[in-house]
Amino acid sequence: MNTGHKVRKFGIFAALPLAIFLVVLVLPFAQGFFLTFTNWNGFKYTEFAGIQNYTKSFQDDAFWTTLWFTLKFVIVSLVAVNVVAFGLALLVTAKLRSATILRTFFFVPNLIGGVVLGVIWQFIFNTALISISQRYSLPFFQESWLNETNTAFWALIIVTVWQSSGYMMIIYITGLISIEQDVLEAARVDGASAFRTLMAIKIPLMAQAFTISLFLTLRNGFMAYDVNVALTGGGPYRTTELISMHIFQDAFAFGNFGTGQSKAVLMFLMVATAALVQVSISKRLEVQR
Amino acid sequence: MKSQGRTFRKIVFAVGSVLSFAYVMPFVLVFLNAFKPKFDILENPLSWPKQLDWTNFQQAMEKMNFFRSLTNSVIITVISVSALIVFSSMLAFYLARTKTKFSKVTFLILVASMIVPFQALMIPFMSIFAQFVSLNNRAALVFFYIGFGVALSTFLYHGFISKIPMDLDEAAAMDGANDLTIFWKIMFPMLRPVTATVAIVNALWIWNDFLLPRLVLTQETQTLPLSTYLFYGQYSTEYGQAMAGLLLAVLPIIVFYLILQRQFISGISTGAVK
Known part of the structure; x- marks a missing residue:
């Protein structure tokens, strides 16, 4: 292949997509990182500010509230979504005649965008459940769960599990199906109980599915925005703001572009670290089997 | 052995049905209440709509x-x-x-x-x-x-x-x-x-x-x-x-x-x- 041909091939196949990728993703990323070290106000900057934006971010009490809330949300949703999703996958692969219909039911919430989900569930928590529990005198939902920080947290978890467990279920189903029948047959002949088979054979043999699903739920947890905005809107009193929404508010509602972007850079570092740690741990477990 | 398997299946089926009900319930609520006037919704969100009323749809379509x-x-x-x-x-x-x-x-x-x-x-x-x-x-x-x-x-x-x-x-x-x-x-x-x-x-x-x-x-x-x-x-x-x-x-x-x-x-x- 001569040079002219190489250049032409690059021009035809790669130049345009790479240029768009550069303009849309790489440049704003680099620019955003650079701007956190200036006194940028959203339009221009006049001088360098060192790490001032970062120190200011850490002095912001609301940011700490958000960080703890986000951390709690990421951990709880990670566990809840994966436990439920794995359970659903076992259920759907249990050779029921209704398996396909069940799978559809579990998956459908996933087709719907976070805002629509948020609005539906807001109606459920604020109106439907209250009216139902008053009618039948149930104790749990007399007051809207969205009015109080603690219950609003669980409302966010419920909706997140409802929305994303179906997707993770598909990943686990793929893992479960990929296990060879011979192995399961051998375990059955040896008289292994269903629980034993699950723990000693199925789970180790589908470790890759866990790696993927944990990675996705981790990332989704940190990046959750739509459901947060549409379900709690950060209320009451900004106590249920996840980091994504906090950054949005800081920059676009309060005009703090410098700290907003610094927090976004910190968020990126958190996601990247958490993802790397999780994937390397999971990979090690995968190899060990 | 066989009857055990059958009971197990029944349990799985029951769990599956309850769960799938929980998963579709929000959609059922949306569907039922889309046809109702406000008063009926507040009274009982679970009730069947009294009549097929398309006004909500007309207004929603216009607004959206x-x-x-x-x-x-x-x-x-x-x-x-x-x-x-x-x-x-x-x-x-x-x-x-x-x-x-x-x-x-x-x-x-x-x-x-x-x-x-x-x-x-x-x-x-x-x-x-x-x-x-x-x-x-x-x-x-x-x-x-x-x-x-x-x-x-x-x-x-x-x-x-x-x-x-x-x-x-x-x-x-x-x-x-x-x-x-x-x-x-x-x-x-x-x-x-x-x-x-x-x-x-x-x-x-x-x-x-x-x-x-x-x-x-x-x-x-x-x-x-x-x-x-x-x-x-x-x-x-x-x-x-x-x-x-x-x-x-x-x-x-x-x-x-x-x-x-x-x-x-x-x-x-x-x-x-x-």
């Missing part, structure tokens, strides 16, 4: 500008997804077939970029781009979707193309076919399973995306998710209308899913395992 929003969503999704298919399959072909340091590094950068959250880009994004171009148009949005989506799609294609033997393209090149012919006539048809995955994963994301259109678009160019946000704010007490609006907003994607169910499921599982 339903057909315009639907058209915008369809146009934006279809163009973005098609562009992503063409661009990323070609890019992946280039990166997988030219074994240079440049293509290796480029591929690594693409993969690494997938953990960059959109939130880390949106602020510079808005203030930088807004200075040069008017962002409020669908073309700009499509452009952004290509930029954000190209990494994952290229990654998916790359994995598949790497498994196709090089002999194939070499044989075609011997016969005098040029690069474009090799790609479109020989390679691309073989990529069909990945193309389905790429199409479905991206279509779901773009169709439902809220944050980016919220930053970029205004009223006339708004997409369906943006139009439903109306029901969150000022109309939040018009429950019936909101429910009708939500039903209208989710109907297209659910119908689409039910038609292409098999492709959806296999698309997601191949996409995830890669």
